[in-house]
């Protein structure tokens with residue numbers, strides 16, 4: 001049989017951000033843009049909070065789209081910052097919300113600490129500047145990056161990460177996030193499925209990634225993102241093989257942050273490789 005051309009488009013996109021974290025669109029505008037792109041099933045997965053979900057849900061209902069309620073929790077495993085996406089969560093769940101409040105409190109402290117570190121580099125008032133760049137209580141490095149660019153200290157956000165905000169830079173605060181097992185437990189308590197986000201983006205060897213996934217699965221982790229927005233060649237196939245071998249489900253998501261935020265576009269994704277169990281089937285969702 002002739003090999004099939006694989007188009008980098010998926011009508012299902014289970015990882016994106018709105019103004020409720022470090023995206024640049026309102027939840028309603030994000031849903032509308034996803035609809036316009038041809039996406040029919042989407043998850044909103046803002047960092048460490050679920051404040052955008054109600055607005056996204058209303059917008060999705062109006063457009064006859066399916067919104068899967070999600071969150072992306074900042075977590076840590078053996079000093080390595082990792083992100084865990086929770087899908088199909090109940091945002092009303094108290095255990096989840098108390099947990100997210102702890103992460104947000106660390107974010108607040110970290111923003112002040114980053115402000116102090118930047119002041120030590122001769123850049124004053126950065127924490128306040130970053131808070132002003134944010135449209136919600138969630139302040140992150142992206143907001144610092146935008147402020148550093150606006151103030152003329154950096155040429156673009158990538159430059160801000162390379163010079164100030166990235167791991168090992170002067171304003172980098174070690175990731176004292178929530179240990180992986182706790183993040184998984186909160187997601188499960190909220191009825192959700194825990195998915196390791198963009199596994200190719202961590203500085204982990206193949207052996208370390210396998211160890212992480214094995215522990216993650218033992219804690220109740222359900223799957224991993226096999227197809228991501230900006231992915232190195234071969235990553236999808238490699239992660240697909242890992243998912244099958246470890247009998248974990250596969251998810252896919254663009255990690256879209258906004259129209260002017262780099263290369264990731266909504267739905268610009270290759271499909272899951274053959275034989276990988278889609279995460280929505282784990283959730284009992286029949287998506288056409």
Ligand code: AMP
Nearest residue numbers: 022047074139140141142157158161257
């Ligand atoms: P935080 O969760 O506050 O530590 O910020 C992490 C966020 O920063 C990620 O979710 C991305 O949106 C963004 N980010 C990380 N690395 C870079 C980079 N090199 N250039 C631009 N944005 C980045």
Ligand code: MN
Nearest residue numbers: 017022142257
């Ligand atoms: Mn982000």
Ligand code: MN
Nearest residue numbers: 072083197198
């Ligand atoms: Mn992430």
Ligand code: MN
Nearest residue numbers: 015017072255
């Ligand atoms: Mn993300």
